[in-house]
Amino acid sequence: MKRSRARSREAADESAEVTVGSRLYRRRRWTVVAACCAAVLSAAGMFSAQWVQSPAEAAARTRAPRPSVITAPVVRQVLRNSVVFRGTFSNGRTISVTPTSVATTENGSQPTALLITGVFARTGQRVKAARPLVEYDERPVFALPGTLPMYRNLTVGEKGKDIAQLQRGLRSLGWPTGSDASGTFGSGTAAAVRRMYAAMGYAAPLTASADTASANAASSTACAGAAAEQPSSDIEKGRSSATPRATEPEPTVMLPASEAVFVPSLPARVVSVPVQVGDTVKGPVITLARGDMTLTGFLDPSERRLIATGMKAEILAEATGVQATGAVDSVGAVVTPGSGTDKTTSDSGAATPQNGSAYVPVKIKSTGRWDKKFADQDVRITITAAATAGAVTAVPEAAVSAGADALTTVTVVTASGAQLSVPVTVGVSADGLVQVTPVRGHTLRVGDRVVVGK
Template identity: 35%
Template sequence: MALVHSEVTGEGKQLTTTTPADETVEPGPETPSPPPARSGAARRRRALLGVALAAGLVAVGGVGAATLVKSPAERAARTAPPPSSLLTAPVVSQVLTPSTAARAVVYPPVQYNVVPTAASAEVTALYVSELGVKPGDTVSAGQLLAEVSGQPLFALPGPVPAYRDLKPGSTGPDVAELQDALAGLGHGSGEDDKGSYGPGTAAAVSAFYRGLGRPVPTTGATTQQAVDTAQKAVDSDRQTVDNLTAQKRAGAAAPQNPPPPQPARPDRQSRPTQQSQQQPAGELDQQLATARKQLAADEAALARAGAVNGPMVPAAHVLFLPTLPATVTAVNGAVGSPVSGTLLSLTSGGLTVTGQLVPGQAAGVTPGMAVELLAEDTGTTVHGTVAEVGTPTTAPPAGRVITLGGAGAAAAGAAPAGGAPGAALGGAPAAQPAAGQVAGAPNSQSGSPSYLPVTITPDTPLPATMNGRNVRLTVLKARAGAPVTVVPIAAISTNTAGRTSVTRVDPAGNRSTVPVTTGVTADGLVAVTPAEGAQLRAGDQVVVGK
């Protein structure tokens, strides 16, 4: 059997050899095989892939170039302004009142700063021994506010602050003020004359202090000693008169039971009280008349001593306020702390509000005009009227500050609005708000602009929540009338001839000019009346801008 062997040469030619089956072929030297030939299909695939890749690159480059290159029409379209649109507003029918808007400050008209003092020389230092109130508390008549070094401090109604101790024998309007205050608490002055501190007033004072649970202050040991001395003289005089009267009745020349010897009196000459049995009756009568005269004189002295002795009200104890109840605005101390300057601050009476108009706003604002006050943060609204328009000033609106107490100055701290309060006479100045300010009033700043103060009378008392607030003030320059046709001021157009009109837009977007006559303006609105033959109704849309 023959074996056929084929091979391909490097030139691509096929060689065929035949070997007999029984012939052994001896291996010769090995000839290296040439590399496999690349087929035409592979070459074609590579060519197609290159063409596709080149086409893709060209396409991507074309797209990028297309995004960067714009035609003139495209550039004009991109830079052109957006299509114009109309801004419209509705025509309304409402009451239109001309007004002026400004700001106003709410503050208490008067603040009282209480500076405690010692009621007696026995008190060598002042410490807070009790506090009966805290900030925000309401103080009523007869209420205990504090205790300083064991001395009570209470409030009573009265227009004049306490400026002296009131005691038995005192007279004057301040005594009448005390009597009225005690009577209001149910403690009458009995038969005492108005303005005269007598036994009835002393009894009322005693009852008041007992009601507070406090010891009743008295005029002291000196006046009591004078009373005791006068009482002893009266007792001695009465004994002398009794003895002489008994002798006269017995008709004896000398008293059977002579009166005991009397101590020497420097204010009188010694007089015989013992008579011999041979003493004439006429001499006894003379002695009795002298004794009775002396008794009358000593009884008068006892009355005078008693009239200035007894229960009293030290000025350091009482805080007279024109209006009660009052409100505590500050407490500057704690139990056990030393007292230095103002211990308590109170406000009495309702709140006050002052508007601030810039000079250009004042035209047309007159007393009697209605106003509206609005606290924007709470929504509280209060109505009132203009009471007065003042002259230009830069001082901030503020009430008065009155210092009560100190070293004997009751009202020395009074200061007008915008002025600096004075210190108590003879004492250190109490801590005060700056430049006559009251708690709640805005601080003054140098270089503040000028304004015209407008005094306002509220229709109802201002609520306490408005204290210290800067509120919106609207002055209504005319009374409210009937509703009128109203458009925004921006809707009014004026032509070269001076005629005014509005542009109405119907639901389809069609525009028409409506001639109008303008009227009163307020809050950016104006009343309009269509010209004869023209129509403009509430609900129509008018152009206010483009």
């Protein structure tokens, strides 16, 4: 009995201990949960408090900032007024060669196919006189110095200005024309033409000239008259050898219009070579510029008074990066595209502004020769229109103001932040700056800060 009671007590004690431990565990767990919830609510409150503003705080945050001044330094430099506008390079006047026939030579038969058998020039190249540029049916196309166009075949016995031009060209290239009179294609000119073709590696072209035929006819007539005066007995004795015999005109040297082209300025620039070996001649085989490239600028009429002949110009082709210098050659009158006043640029092949607005054509000449990379390029032209003789004191134009008393002033901000009005006189303005000179009794030093805005 005693043992059973003791066991019962032990069991009761253990049950009581378990009950007490379970209560303590539940209390601790709820305590931890409550602490976590409190922390979360506290963090949420702090976060939401950032979005809550009082009316005073909202007004303070939306209030305009305190007014301040914008300043710029006083500088001393040379003032330059630059005018920038667009321009276009053009080929100017050009001349093309289209062979229409093949000259006869003493070397063989005369072909008629008109096929390109050689191309020796390329676009943009500068070519000299009496050098084969293109070859058709093994005959050369070449340039010679001269202003008159090649409008006919030049043959022995012909006379004219074009003959005199040919003679001058031959002599300038080292082939004398003998005793031929100026403007007359004689034996001396023919010999010079032969030497020119030999230097190029070709046989000289031949033709039956009218003078040769006339001379042969006159000789035949004279011989016939002499035979008529001979006694019949002489004829019977076999002396009838004086009787004229029909003869063909002897071939003489010529210069075909299909082979030569006169160009005023040499070396000449090749504008285009639209053929390849094997092509049939159906049009121009080569086009040459009669002079150097021309640059025409399109100036806004409002800036016309800023540009004068002789001013230095800087040229830049943005597409290729090529740069050059030149000078203003001429300044034209205002041109309005489509109104009939744009004929001044049509002769040189210059384009007009793409926007179709009125412009002043400004011709720019090169200090030497234009780079061939400028051909047909749209470029930027910069011209220094005005400049001071030396460095001057200058401030931004916005820093200068005029009061009701017509006194011009600038406002200087001192180191302490105070603002001091300084009377000045103004001079040249350029690129946003204006020359200023302080009125006697006032000073304005380089580096001083002047007010340009608020």
